[in-house]
Amino acid sequence: MFPTPIQKRPVANQIAYKTFLPIALIVWLLPLIAVAVFSIKPDTDFTQGNYWGMPGSFEGFTNYGMVFFNSDMPRYMLNSFLITIPTVIGAVALSAMAGFALGIYNFKSNIWIFFMFVAGNFVPFQILMVPVRDLTLDMGLYNTKTGLVLFHIAFQTGFCTLFMRNFIRQLPFPLIEAARVEGIAEWRIFWYVVLPLMKPALAALAVLIFTFIWNDYFWAVVLTQGPESQPVTAGITSFNAQFRAAYHLMSAGSIVAALPPVLMFFLMQKHFIAGLTLGAVK
Amino acid sequence: MTLAPQTEIDRQGRGWYKRNEIAVTPWLFLAPAILFFAVYVIIPIFQSINLSFYNWDGLGEKTWVGLDNYVQLADDPAFEVSLWNNVKWLVFYLLAIPAGLFIALFLNQTVTGIRLYKSLFFFPFVISQVVVGLVFSWFYLPNEGLLNGILGLVGLGPINVLGDPTLATYGIIAAGLWPQTAYCMILYLTGLNAVDPEQVEAARLDGAKGWKMLWYVIVPQLKPATFIAFVVTIIGALRSFDLISIMTNGGPFGQTRVLSFYMFEKALAEFGFRMGYGAAIAVVLFLIMLVFIAYFLWSMWQEERAR
Numbered sequence: 001m002f003p004t005p006i007q008k009r010p011v012a013n014q015i016a017y018k019t020f021l022p023i024a025l026i027v028w029l030l031p032l033i034a035v036a037v038f039s040i041k042p043d044t045d046f047t048q049g050n051y052w053g054m055p056g057s058f059e060g061f062t063n064y065g066m067v068f069f070n071s072d073m074p075r076y077m078l079n080s081f082l083i084t085i086p087t088v089i090g091a092v093a094l095s096a097m098a099g100f101a102l103g104i105y106n107f108k109s110n111i112w113i114f115f116m117f118v119a120g121n122f123v124p125f126q127i128l129m130v131p132v133r134d135l136t137l138d139m140g141l142y143n144t145k146t147g148l149v150l151f152h153i154a155f156q157t158g159f160c161t162l163f164m165r166n167f168i169r170q171l172p173f174p175l176i177e178a179a180r181v182e183g184i185a186e187w188r189i190f191w192y193v194v195l196p197l198m199k200p201a202l203a204a205l206a207v208l209i210f211t212f213i214w215n216d217y218f219w220a221v222v223l224t225q226g227p228e229s230q231p232v233t234a235g236i237t238s239f240n241a242q243f244r245a246a247y248h249l250m251s252a253g254s255i256v257a258a259l260p261p262v263l264m265f266f267l268m269q270k271h272f273i274a275g276l277t278l279g280a281v282k
Numbered sequence: 283m284t285l286a287p288q289t290e291i292d293r294q295g296r297g298w299y300k301r302n303e304i305a306v307t308p309w310l311f312l313a314p315a316i317l318f319f320a321v322y323v324i325i326p327i328f329q330s331i332n333l334s335f336y337n338w339d340g341l342g343e344k345t346w347v348g349l350d351n352y353v354q355l356a357d358d359p360a361f362e363v364s365l366w367n368n369v370k371w372l373v374f375y376l377l378a379i380p381a382g383l384f385i386a387l388f389l390n391q392t393v394t395g396i397r398l399y400k401s402l403f404f405f406p407f408v409i410s411q412v413v414v415g416l417v418f419s420w421f422y423l424p425n426e427g428l429l430n431g432i433l434g435l436v437g438l439g440p441i442n443v444l445g446d447p448t449l450a451t452y453g454i455i456a457a458g459l460w461p462q463t464a465y466c467m468i469l470y471l472t473g474l475n476a477v478d479p480e481q482v483e484a485a486r487l488d489g490a491k492g493w494k495m496l497w498y499v500i501v502p503q504l505k506p507a508t509f510i511a512f513v514v515t516i517i518g519a520l521r522s523f524d525l526i527s528i529m530t531n532g533g534p535f536g537q538t539r540v541l542s543f544y545m546f547e548k549a550l551a552e553f554g555f556r557m558g559y560g561a562a563i564a565v566v567l568f569l570i571m572l573v574f575i576a577y578f579l580w581s582m583w584q585e586e587r588a589r
Contacts, residue, residue, distance in 0.1 A: 002474065002482050002500050006391050018393060025402055031417040031460070032405065034428065038420075051426040098315035101308035111586065113312065115579055120323040122517055122575045126545040126564040130333060130557050131326035133550075154322030157315050186307040215410035217524040222550070233412045237528070240416075247420065254413045265408045269401055273468060280469045280507040281476035 038251035039063055046247050063252040071242065072227040073253055076235030080260070083145050083152070083231050084213045088206050090153035091160050095205070096198060098157065099164025100190050104176060114165060121158030125218050128155075136223055145229050148220065152213050160205050163278060167201040168194065204275030207268040211261040232257040327568070334562040340555040351562035360536050361563065364544040367451050368520065368570070371540060374455045375462060375519035379511045382466025383504075387496075389467070390474045400471060407464040415528030418457035419444060444530050447537035454525050454538060462518055466511045473507030474500075509581065516574050520567065541567040 006017050026033065034052065040060035041050075050056060067073045102114050132151055133142070141147030171194065179189045220234035227235065236250075236257055243249045265272050299306060334351055336344040355361045389400055406414065421428050424442035433441065443453035477500060485499045501508075523542045526532060532539045532547060539547070541563055549560025 001390070001479060002477060002495065003387055003390065006393060017391070021393070021399060024388070025399060028403060029405065030428075031414075031421060032409075034420070035413075035417050049426060051420075051423075052428050052431060094315040094318060097311040101311035105304070105308040107305070107308055110308075111583075113316070115582075116324065117315075117319060118582065119575050119579060120319060122571060122578065123323070123327060124520060124542060124564065124567045124571050125523070126542050126560075127330045127568040128323060128326040129330075129546070129564065130549055130561055131329035132322060135321070135326075150318075151322050154318035157319055158323065161315060186303050190311070211408060215412075217410065217412050217527070218546075221527075222546075233410050233524075236412055236416075250416065254416055258409045258413050261408050261410070262405075265405075266401070273404075273472070276465070277469055277472035277507075277510075280472045280510050 035251045035254055038247050039255050041248045043246070043248060046245075051247075059248065063248050064256070066249055067252045067256055071239060071249075071253070072235060073232070073239065073256060075227045076230060076232040076239075077256070077260075079145060079227075079229055079235075080214055080231040080233075080257075083148050084210055086149045087152040087156065087213045088209045090149065091156035091209055092202055092205050094153065094157045095160030095164045096195065096202065097190070098161045099168050100194055102161065102165040103168030103171075104173075104194070114161070117158045117161040121155075121162060129222055133222055143224050143226065143229050145224075148223050148229070148231075151219060151223065152216070156209050156212070160209065163205055163275070164198070164201060166278065167198065171197055200271065200274065203268065203271040204278070207264050207272045208275040210264055211272075214261045330561045330564055330568075333558055334565045336558045338555075338557040340549075340557050344558070347558070351559050354559065355562055355566070360539060360544060361541075363537060364539040364541045364563075365566075367538065367540045368567075370451055371455060371458075371519040371522055372516065374452070375458060375515055375522075376512075378459050378462035378466045378515050379508065381459065381463040382468075382511065383470045385463065385467045386470035386474055390471060400468075404464045404468050406461040407468070409461070411458075411461070411524035412528055414457055414461060415454075415525045418453070418460075418525075419529045422453055445534055447534050450530055450534060450538045454522075454529050457529065458518070458522060458525050462515060465514060469507045469511050470504060473504040477503050513574075513578055517571075520571055520574075541570075 006014050009017075037055060040058055040063065041055040042057050042059040042062075045051070045053075045056045048056075098117070102110055136142050136147040136151070139147070141150070175193060176189055179193050184192075214231075215233060216231070217233040220231050224230045224234065227238075230238075236253055239253050240250060243253075333344075335346060335348055337347050337351075338344040385403060389396065389403060422443040424430065424440060424445060429443065430440040433439070441449065444450050481499060481503070482495070485495055490499060521542060522540055523546065526538055526540060526543045527546075530538045532543055545560045545563040545567065548556045548563060
């Protein structure tokens with residue numbers, strides 16, 4: 001193990017390490033701690049210039065109440081869920097199928113199709129922006145959640161297919177050959193043999209895509225406007241305009257907006273990290 | 283792929299689909315993904331390239347102008363600023379890789395609660411860049427910001443990071459480094475987990491330790507993690523948009539624009555949309571990215587062949 005386990009070091013070093021660890025964490029998370037503290041501060045703290053000190057009084061309920069009952073925030077949150085969940089289902093479904101095709105079958109153009117998905121996944125959004133916006137307008141889906149979902153499914157399919165295909169390549173191939181010898185139809189092999197083995201990959205992708213799409217800002221701005229269909233990332237900027245310089249409300253709003261992916265991460269941590277670090281070890 | 287002979291015989295005399303099942307099935311499975319990807323990703327790339335040779339306001343007729351948009355770009359000072367800022371992003375964003383490795387080494391211990399520490403260190407990556415941007419812009423506030431509070435303690439003057447044309451881009455990059463470092467850290471933590479303990483022990487017996495051990499024994503074994511960290515950081519640097527849009531909206535005096543932001547501004551955010559000009563900027567950005575994409579694909583191709 002590298003670096004040398006701290007247990008093998010002198011006791012003084014061990015104590016130093018254990019004291020420094022929480023300090024380092026607090027420094028690292030200082031921006032977040034600040035927002036959390038901001039979100040329970042009273043308005044007057046900011047007018048009196050007490051930005052970074054202790055809260056003058058606890059106004060958590062007032063501030064969060066304001067966010068939930070007196071702003072468009074719940075609307076934006078609902079939109080975010082209505083955009084994110086269908087995207088997760090769509091992208092995972094499409095890429096499970098595509099990954100199966102690319103992972104199991106050796107046909108001539110296999111590697112080129114695979115590279116098409118990989119390369120497409122890396123392109124800058126801006127080169128897609130104008131045509132995708134036009135297409136969405138033409139389909140009458142501009143400023144709808146559906147328009148955003150369709151694009152997200154398509155774009156995320158690139159990354160997801162890369163992931164699924166590499167995962168399926170690691171499965172024991174004799175299993176599929178055995179099924180074929182038994183005369184099982186190919187789609188049944190997908191459904192009854194491969195798909196159950198892909199559960200960890202499906203879970204990992206689902207949490208990753210949830211986070212990516214929840215946090216998307218660019219496409220939300222390009223394809224939607226207004227509270228009827230904008231997700232919370234875009235909504236928070238109009239929130240910004242509504243409560244100009246109201247740091248306590250902005251902070252409360254930001255925390256509410258950030259909560260779903262954070263919960264997702266802590267609940268599904270193992271899958272999340274497995275997904276992000278796929279390929280980081282041979 | 284070879285089939286067992288008896289299955290081949292079984293298939294004869296059945297329907298066309300049954301006979302060609304192995305050849306047809308992959309295409310049936312690929313069809314929906316390819317359709318979506320072609321319509322929303324592949325075709326738009328070519329449409330954008332095509333559009334970059336036209337003038338278009340987004341509504342009326344398109345007029346063919348040939349390379350005119352590109353000629354204009356060459357003389358556009360805002361384009362030059364954006365391009366340079368992209369270079370700065372590329373260079374400084376890569377600091378996330380050594381920083382991530384450093385934190386990973388720091389956390390690669392087995393003391394009580396270390397798992398919780400690891401996940402809390404990773405935390406910034408999960409939060410949307412919009413929120414990160416907001417938080418950092420408060421941190422940088424000219425009078426009330428925490429940064430100036432700290433600088434004040436050591437007797438340094440208040441600085442207005444986001445209001446200063448030369449500093450602002452670095453301020454935004456610093457904000458971007460926060461989640462990106464967390465990402466690189468998690469990649470390296472996974473990589474360190476898989477480092478071969480026998481090699482480490484052998485190197486220790488040979489007297490290697492500290493930096494030498496890290497550089498000659500550990501880092502080479504972390505190569506796959508480094509490759510992924512490199513890929514995601516480059517892509518992240520060239521995609522930077524959210525932070526700029528939230529923190530400075532391109533200002534002050536357009537000095538924090540990058541190509542992705544400038545393109546958006548030209549095509550959508552200004553009066554009289556200049557879609558063709560925007561597309562030309564996007565094409566330049568795409569070409570820069572293409573260099574890296576080609577390199578990534580080439581590396582993957584090498585690996586595929588080695589299997």
